[in-house]
Amino acid sequence: xxxxxxxxxxxxxxxxxxxxxxxxxxxxxxxxxxxxxxxxxxxxxxxxxxxxxxxxxxxxxxxxxxxxxxxxxxxxxxxxxxxxxxxxxxxxxxxxxxxxxxxxxxxxxxxxxxxxxxxxxxxxxxxxxxxxxxxxxxxxxxxxxxxxxxxxxxxxxxxxxxxxxxxxxxxxxxxxxxxxxxxxxxxxxxxxxxxxxxxxxxxxxxxxxxxxxxxxxxxxxxxxxxxxxxxxxxxxxxxxxxxxxxxxxxxxxxxxxxxxxxxxxxxxxxxxxxxxxx
Numbered sequence: 001x002x003x004x005x006x007x008x009x010x011x012x013x014x015x016x017x018x019x020x021x022x023x024x025x026x027x028x029x030x031x032x033x034x035x036x037x038x039x040x041x042x043x044x045x046x047x048x049x050x051x052x053x054x055x056x057x058x059x060x061x062x063x064x065x066x067x068x069x070x071x072x073x074x075x076x077x078x079x080x081x082x083x084x085x086x087x088x089x090x091x092x093x094x095x096x097x098x099x100x101x102x103x104x105x106x107x108x109x110x111x112x113x114x115x116x117x118x119x120x121x122x123x124x125x126x127x128x129x130x131x132x133x134x135x136x137x138x139x140x141x142x143x144x145x146x147x148x149x150x151x152x153x154x155x156x157x158x159x160x161x162x163x164x165x166x167x168x169x170x171x172x173x174x175x176x177x178x179x180x181x182x183x184x185x186x187x188x189x190x191x192x193x194x195x196x197x198x199x200x201x202x203x204x205x206x207x208x209x210x211x212x213x214x215x216x217x218x219x220x221x222x223x224x225x226x227x228x229x230x231x232x233x234x235x236x237x238x239x240x241x242x243x244x245x246x247x248x249x250x251x252x253x254x255x256x257x258x259x260x261x262x263x264x265x266x267x268x269x270x271x272x273x274x275x276x277x278x
Contacts, residue, residue: 017224018137021174024220027227029250032263034227035243036256047255051091052160052275055101059159059198060143061086062109064125067144071118079113080106091272101276108159108198115201122155123147129181133217136224138177145182145190152186154178154193161277163202164195170206176216179208199277 027034036044062082066074083106092098124145131138144155154175158164169175175193183190191213194205208216230242247266253275257263 016132016137017135017228018139019220019224019227020138020140021177022140023227024173024223027223030246030248030254030263031227031230031243032240032245032260033254033256035230035239036259039243044256044259047258048272049090050253050255050275051093051097051101051273054088054090054092055105055276056159058083058086058088059105059109060126060157062105063112063143063157066109066113067122067125071116071121074113074116074118076110076114079109083109093271093273097273104199105159108201111201112196112198120146123152123186124182127182127185129178129185131177131181131184133221135221138181138217138220140174140178140181142178142182145186147188148192151189151192152182154182154190156193156195158195158197159199161199161275163197163200164204166204166206169193169195169204170208170212173216173220175206176208176213177220180213180217 023034023038026037062079062085065082065086066079069078083102087102087105089095089098089102092101122144124142126141126143127145128141129139142154143157146153146155156175156178172193172195175195179190179193191208192205193208194203196203230237245260245262247262249267251257251260251263252267252270254260254263257269
């Protein structure tokens with residue numbers, strides 16, 4: 001007999017929905033892609049590597065390793081060498097294109113190292129953080145967490161061709177959830193979030209208040225409720241009804257397009273290097 005029944009308890013415990021910013025963003029973009037990425041077993045085959053993703057991964061790895069060095073060792077030459085150490089040519093058109101972007105990445109990371117405050121010592125790098133509410137457990141990996149006085153700040157690196165704006169930082173669901181989860185995990189106030197865009201050298205920051213963080217959390221819970229309600233797939237629901245495609249121009253670079261006729265019809269396939277900055 002159920003222990004709750006033995007004790008005379010007739011309520012049901014609400015099952016928390018576990019989400020990450022990536023899962024929520026995937027659901028918002030395309031329910032079919034969400035299903036194929038996170039639910040289908042075995043998962044369908046994905047597309048090949050894309051150069052912009054490779055470049056971003058290399059930059060992130062180099063910056064993480066940069067803070068393994070003592071402050072005096074975070075020089076331009078050391079930073080550039082970390083790009084070389086972590087380099088991959090996957091997704092680039094050819095060796096010449098890969099060499100061009102390798103040199104660009106070396107310059108980005110070297111310039112970033114040259115501008116670092118020697119007194120900045122992160123309290124977290126690629127740190128997993130989480131926060132639970134009555135409805136969800138939101139979690140994710142933060143690129144960097146800095147201590148600024150009595151508070152901590154979420155730092156997110158970007159290496160794409162798009163230069164973010166302050167408004168985009170304020171409106172970012174991912175950064176808001178990272179702030180909430182960082183505050184809960186580290187037990188320190190965290191209301192400031194920053195995007196550090198390596199190609200332009202620009203830093204865009206936003207300082208949330210409790211109302212804005214609460215609104216981001218409310219939206220995350222609403223989205224989590226949608227994807228949870230679609231979970232009838234394992235009870236025999238029609239996957240095309242529960243997880244309909246959302247055709248858009250972005251289908252050209254979707255890594256699941258080979259499994260999606262509507263996506264292939266929506267946009268021509270983009271070259272693996274198409275999202276690189278010119």
